[in-house]
Amino acid sequence: MFFDRDNTLIIDKNYMFETKDLEFYEDSFSALKLIQSKGFELFIVTNQSGIGRGYFSIDQMHLFHKAMLDRFTQDDIEFRALKFCPHAPDDGCDCRKPNPTLILECIKEYDIDTKNSFMIGDKVIDAQCGENAGMTGVTLNSKKESKFKDFKSLTEFANYL
């Protein structure tokens, strides 16, 4: 199971990197536990253009991620990997979603059943990224109409699986 980070697992505060801004959704923990209990391993794929834009450093991002992952671990929720694109949109990199590079890296590094995997995020590019990697892409509370199935909450998605 591949997750976007902001507005999917945690509440987006615009280029956040300070742990004081770390805020989870009420159902983040129960939904992730349910997804885990259904046999999925968890991954995060996130665009962090705040680095490329000079808003925060990679080290600051790592500290933020450590706080987030530590909090999940407290509830026995374990992510196998977190991959990020540090580039700005106009850097022309090949790892920014919807490019599937980061997911493809996970597929190469871990034993992943791609066809039975999902990528979920609040943006259509997240679902598209999953589809580009050969898995099912879905959206979470997407503001835009698209061909992808949309869920109102992570809990609704977890129950659907």
Ligand SMILES: [Zn+2]
């Ligand atoms: Zn990139």
